[in-house]
Amino acid sequence: MKAYTQRVYAMCYRFTNSASEAQDLTQEVFLRVFRTLKSFRAGEGSFLVWLTRLTRNLLIDHYRRNRTDRVTDSIEDQLGVLEEKVSLSTRTDGMLAGREASEVLQAGLARLSPELREAVILRDVEEMEYREIAQVLNVPEGTVKSRLNRGRAELARVLRRHKVVV
Amino acid sequence: MNCAELEILLCDYLDGALPAERKAEVEAHLAGCASCASLAKDAQAAVEFIGRAEVVEPPPELLTRILFHLRGEVQREAPVAAGARHWFAQWLRPVLQPKFAMGMAMTVLSLSMLGRFAGIEVRQLTAADLDPVKIVMNIEDRVHRGWLAVRKYYENLRLVYEIQTRIQEWTVPEEDDQPAANDASKGPATDGASGRPSTDRRERGAK
Numbered sequence: 568m569k570a571y572t573q574r575v576y577a578m579c580y581r582f583t584n585s586a587s588e589a590q591d592l593t594q595e596v597f598l599r600v601f602r603t604l605k606s607f608r609a610g611e612g613s614f615l616v617w618l619t620r621l622t623r624n625l626l627i628d629h630y631r632r633n634r635t636d637r638v639t640d641s642i643e644d645q646l647g648v649l650e651e652k653v654s655l656s657t658r659t660d661g662m663l664a665g666r667e668a669s670e671v672l673q674a675g676l677a678r679l680s681p682e683l684r685e686a687v688i689l690r691d692v693e694e695m696e697y698r699e700i701a702q703v704l705n706v707p708e709g710t711v712k713s714r715l716n717r718g719r720a721e722l723a724r725v726l727r728r729h730k731v732v733v
Numbered sequence: 734m735n736c737a738e739l740e741i742l743l744c745d746y747l748d749g750a751l752p753a754e755r756k757a758e759v760e761a762h763l764a765g766c767a768s769c770a771s772l773a774k775d776a777q778a779a780v781e782f783i784g785r786a787e788v789v790e791p792p793p794e795l796l797t798r799i800l801f802h803l804r805g806e807v808q809r810e811a812p813v814a815a816g817a818r819h820w821f822a823q824w825l826r827p828v829l830q831p832k833f834a835m836g837m838a839m840t841v842l843s844l845s846m847l848g849r850f851a852g853i854e855v856r857q858l859t860a861a862d863l864d865p866v867k868i869v870m871n872i873e874d875r876v877h878r879g880w881l882a883v884r885k886y887y888e889n890l891r892l893v894y895e896i897q898t899r900i901q902e903w904t905v906p907e908e909d910d911q912p913a914a915n916d917a918s919k920g921p922a923t924d925g926a927s928g929r930p931s932t933d934r935r936e937r938g939a940k
Contacts, residue, residue, distance in 0.1 A: 569796055576791035590795055597799045601806055668786040690744075691783040697744065712744040720775035726782065 572597070574615075574693060575622050581688045582626045584677045592629060596622050612702060619695065620703045623685060630681055671726065678725045683718030690715050734762045739769050747777055 575596050580589035599621055607617050676684050689700045690711075701708045734742075739762050745751050746759045763770045861867065 568800075572791055572796050572799065573789075576795060577789040580789050586792075590792065590798070593791065593795060594799050594802055598802060598806060601803055665785070665787045668782065669789065672783060672786040687779075687783075691780060692789075709741050713740055716740055716743050716772060716776050719779035720772050723775035723779040723782070726779075 571618060575618065578619070578622055578688055578693055579626060581673065581676055581692050582681075582684060583629065584673055588629070592622075592625060596625055599625070613699070615695075616699050616702045619689065619693070619699070623689075623703055626685070627681070672722075675722050675725045679718055679721055683714055683721060686711060686714040687718040687722060691719070734758050736762075736766060736769055739763075739766075740772075743769075743773055743776060746773070747780060 572593060576589055576593045579592040579596075580586060583589055583592065596618070600618065603621070607614065676687065679687065685704070686700065689695050689703060690697070695703070697708050697711050700711045704711065739759060742751065742755060742759055746756065751759065763773055
């Protein structure tokens with residue numbers, strides 16, 4: 568339960584960029600898991616894929632509901648975080664790591680489209696197999712890889728634009 | 734290899750999961766295609782940066798909060814399934830209040846104190862005492878001992894009664910005989926001691 572909570576929370580936090588929203592969404596995910604556990608059939612796939620798909624659907628619903636608020640308030644905040652962390656990195660060895668890298672990554676992910684963001688999160692944060700990601704997103708494996716390449720490249724460009732050493 | 738094929742193979746290339754032959758093909762294409770080389774470079778940089786970032790940990794209270802809400806959810810669904818147990822619990826709910834528990838605790842405490850003052854020895858209950866066989870044997874033993882005590886008391890009572898009856902039987906004839914014996918002994922004695930009164934009486938009667 569603890570390991571799954573960590574996975575779901577990390578996915579929600581990386582996607583929404585808000586600790587409180589991630590907590591509420593993680594809670595909602597587990598309540599839905601409890602209510603719909605009967606619909607899970609072990610023969611049709613792994614529990615992890617089922618749980619991730621459920622989380623992803625909830626995140627997409629949440630994103631659609633809050634899309635207008637997010638456009639107005641988040642970008643400026645994210646740019647602020649990037650600038651602050653970059654100035655910190657130039658004072659040290661220029662290479663961010665640990666908590667600072669995590670915060671900058673968060674700011675960078677927020678600049679990606681939801682489609683690319685979810686691909687990057689599922690592969691590079693959640694470390695899922697391409698086959699599993701394809702099942703979660705209900706797209707071919709080739710599409711997953713394509714989105715992943717574009718998402719990673721876009722993230723690197725965003726970070727470089729704000730003078731983050733990558 | 735064209736750019737579209739490279740895009741499919743790039744993920745496996747960055748993972749280091751390509752066979753040597755395919756890897757050589759990808760590297761050959763990257764050497765000749767600037768846009769694909771740029772894509773590969775950026776993707777590689779992003780993967781490395783994400784690898785350096787700290788893993789996101791949920792706040793410690795989140796799991797407790799989820800479990801609390803799940804428990805609430807279970808309890809909401811429980812009444813349908815609980816049936817008789819739920820009905821029984823609802824009946825007992827007014828009794829199972831803290832004030833009743835406190836009252837019960839005080840009663841037990843008072844009784845134990847009274848028992849202590851009265852000299853009743855209370856033995857500490859052990860796990861072995863809760864063995865059903867031992868409990869049945871204990872009850873049987875107590876019933877047997879109780880029955881023996883009642884029988885003994887009854888027999889003692891009967892013995893006492895018999896003795897009393899026998900004594901009474903013995904004493905009653907004596908009492909019955911006593912007046913006759915008294916009369917018999919009294920007459921000559923009176924006469925012997927003072928013959929005059931009876932003579933007087935006889936004389937008074939004759940007169």
